[in-house]
Amino acid sequence: MKLYGMTDSGNCYKPRLAMAKLGIPYEHVETSSRDGTTRKPDYLAKNANGKVPLLELDDGRFIAESNAILLYLAEGTRLLPEERYERAVVCQWLFFEQYSHEPYVAVRRALLKYPERAKLATPERLAETLEGGNRALGVMEQQLERSPFLAGAAMSVADISLYAYTHDAGEAGFDLTAFPAVSGWLKRVENDPGHVPMMPG
Known part of the structure; x- marks a missing residue:
């Protein structure tokens, strides 16, 4: 998986921290809203909202919004209860x-x-x-x-x-x-x- 995000952003830190605690390998792609990267056509094609973080799954699908990414990553793990x-x-x-x-x-x-x-x-x-x-x-x-x-x-x-x-x-x-x-x-x-x-x- 690829994670597009800014290293010094708390919202982008959330999925990085979850993946570290769950031992999930990923590639980090530094992507900043401050230098205009998130407003470029190639990024907007991935996330029309033009924000980070953004998780790219192995099958090419994308998940935006930090807490939605957390729920996806945590499914079936100790970090999300089943009840x-x-x-x-x-x-x-x-x-x-x-x-x-x-x-x-x-x-x-x-x-x-x-x-x-x-x-x-x-x-x-x-x-x-x-x-x-x-x-x-x-x-x-x-x-x-x-x-x-x-x-x-x-x-x-x-x-x-x-x-x-x-x-x-x-x-x-x-x-x-x-x-x-x-x-x-x-x-x-x-x-x-x-x-x-x-x-x-």
């Missing part, structure tokens, strides 16, 4: 990540990290993303006070999805010491077999 309710809870956290966590934690990180986003980093926008991110971290904190992983006793793709932008939330100005259960969970994810950091080396 109906437990699987729905995993999906619940994947939707939470995209609608309640990523728009604040990841966006705030991007505003502060990438020079081309600096003009969008207004005091109002930074305050909004800080408030929303802390709210999302608070929801995670409540769950992780009750269970070692987000969907229960076992590690799942819910944890991989939310780990991607939570583990470096400090770079975005979030104080993770205010969320001790989240901090403990980060260590458990990192201690899970096969873990790799977002940035190589």
Whole structure:
């Protein structure tokens, strides 16, 4: 399989981390939205939405959207439960990540990290993303006070999805010491077999 993505993107880190933990071989194809690569005709023919990550299967089919890729990779593995309710809870956290966590934690990180986003980093926008991110971290904190992983006793793709932008939330100005259960969970994810950091080396 081929994975098209940006090495320093949390969304692109998700499938790389899942494949590392599951021992799935793949070829990484560095593809950046910042240099226009994702808007070129050859890439748009693969993903009309012009975004990364994108997984190319061995048979030539494609899967876009990071959490959809996670569900595909995790099918039949330890990272996705078979029981109906437990699987729905995993999906619940994947939707939470995209609608309640990523728009604040990841966006705030991007505003502060990438020079081309600096003009969008207004005091109002930074305050909004800080408030929303802390709210999302608070929801995670409540769950992780009750269970070692987000969907229960076992590690799942819910944890991989939310780990991607939570583990470096400090770079975005979030104080993770205010969320001790989240901090403990980060260590458990990192201690899970096969873990790799977002940035190589």
